[in-house]
Amino acid sequence: MKKFVKATALVIMCSLLLTACGNLQDSGLSSGSSDSGKSTVQTASSSDTSSYDVLMSNGKYKTSSISGITAADNSNAFNSRSFESGLLNLSKKEFSTNSYVFQEGQVLSSSTVTDWLGRKSKKNPDGLNPASNGSKSETKRAPMYFQQMLEEDYLQKQDGKYKLAGISIGIAMNKIDYYQKKQYGATYQTTISREEQKAQGERIAKEVVKRLRKKSNVGNIPITVGLYSVAPEDTLVGGTYFQYSVSKSGDLGNWKELNFKNQVLPVVNNQTAINSGDSDAFANFKNNIQDYFPNLSGVTAQAHYDGNNLKSMDITINTQFDGLAQITSFTQFVQQSATKYLPSNADLDINIQTVDSQQSVVTRTNNKFYSHVFDAD
């Protein structure tokens, strides 16, 4: 309740400010806008101190123009969320949620990033993927290493205006590069080792920071760069960041290794569990709920690790039933079973759904459970 009151107070404050003064200027980041004289700024305040407040410029949430641009095909939809959320988490190390406000990246344009993601060539001298060596062989060609790019901006208020004060850049490196030898042809793949991901990623990061520093609105502000390994198409979980570095003002500093791992439970194909205790715990949880509610079509989890420590589990339960009484009982029972069987410190995000729609949700954040049945009537 306290946090909610705080958020409310913030909103009321913002509104009062807007009404009383009406002349808060935006930070000038939206350089294309000619009516900057009328522009106002409001933040969407987070009710949670571990999340960023968000800057809204000219009364609108501003999206980044580079989001969704990719170099090669990859149909694994889990990547996009983890690419974003991972960079947000890395950013929190450098840009505290108390003193910075978030905005989606506004510095890089889509045409710039499209060029950077391309192969280097006479027509595209800025391309950060290697020039083609002519080969179409899976093992001999020069693969597309650099798959996607993400920019996040962090702003601080200076002299009554929000100014860009930090940037985070996500660089997504392919683990498998999917390609066609001819248009509409079969898909082939080149596997890229972690060493190559690392070497190529560091080269690209260095160049990206150099180019960013040349932009007048960037100058000497800190830039955090994370290298992300894109999960292959057949993986039922997203990729992870494997190292990051901060450039305080000039070049990038030392790279720090990250040891994040994702695993789908139950493990299949004779895969080894990252932590067999967690895997057993999940199996017990799954068996318990399937014993009492036999009409389930699937119970799977995405387990997220830092090293061998389970950080969180995203569990999806597909039911064949959707009656209110049964969903309500089932949701209660899932929470009890989670309490009893699942590792006690991991955050949980349990989605209970039918083929048609979300039925209910059970979450545990910082050891506090919450459950909700969608009860539209």
Place this chain on the structure above:
Amino acid sequence: MKKFVKATALVIMCSLLLTACGNLQDSGLSSGSSDSGKSTVQTASSSDTSSYDVLMSNGKYKTSSISGITAADNSNAFNSRSFESGLLNLSKKEFSTNSYVFQEGQVLSSSTVTDWLGRKSKKNPDGLNPASNGSKSETKRAPMYFQQMLEEDYLQKQDGKYKLAGISIGIAMNKIDYYQKKQYGATYQTTISREEQKAQGERIAKEVVKRLRKKSNVGNIPITVGLYSVAPEDTLVGGTYFQYSVSKSGDLGNWKELNFKNQVLPVVNNQTAINSGDSDAFANFKNNIQDYFPNLSGVTAQAHYDGNNLKSMDITINTQFDGLAQITSFTQFVQQSATKYLPSNADLDINIQTVDSQQSVVTRTNNKFYSHVFDAD
């Protein structure tokens, strides 16, 4: 936290009991089961004192065999949830959540209820819908009044066994009866007045109670009966219970009127708002979020009233975006806007979704907000 701890304790207690004794009997309600000697009982404990604990018999959640059986066509899916949740709420007046345990109806079989829902005829003397008068005219025919039936059982522990101690019956009465004059032909409709719903519903309820009292496992326990008016097919909200009565042991007592109303906001087709203050508040909420986030495809609400008092609002927001940062900001902003604009005492259930999937949820229950972004990565 306290409630959650309580629930956990209950589960552990149950498990201990089961392990230690292993001979808890079920209540004998599942009369078809021949292995009752091995049967065990467990309840799924609610973490919320305003909800029922649920009995699981023979280690399984037991569904009612009559759920989903209907007399005539009606494609309005909103009816099924409100038919169930409304009866649960009526039951709480009679069967306290502290002293009764819930089980889906086990007394009535599907063949019995199929007969009862049919027209009375030589072949079906138990039919509770009127015999056909031969006419196929919309205004002259005898319509199907009785559309659906719901049984909910309430149990209490006596001498270490759960015994049936109360029953609630929902009787769904058509407001519009949809019918075909010939198979696969056009659909015609007969409109049924509230007076007819009331008279026919009371007749049917009286007969249902009389028949239930003849069953040996029912005998003289209290039976609550609610009459429900089924919402027509083109309504974007479910129906409501319009009156209820309790039979303590013999006949039904006086009928008590209920004044529940549902309305979809924003109102369309020159409909009058049930409460123009609420309708304006919702319009302001909707405008505010659409101003800041223009890429929304729809913002609608189901407002639930008791008389002219707004009890709750179920709001659905369809977004065209699904990036994590944007969804997170939007969710924060929706909560702020709800706090600022929406009527302060109503429970809120705000679902934020794309065409593909649920993105986040904001709820307010007893004036406490909760929000959650589905963050699978």
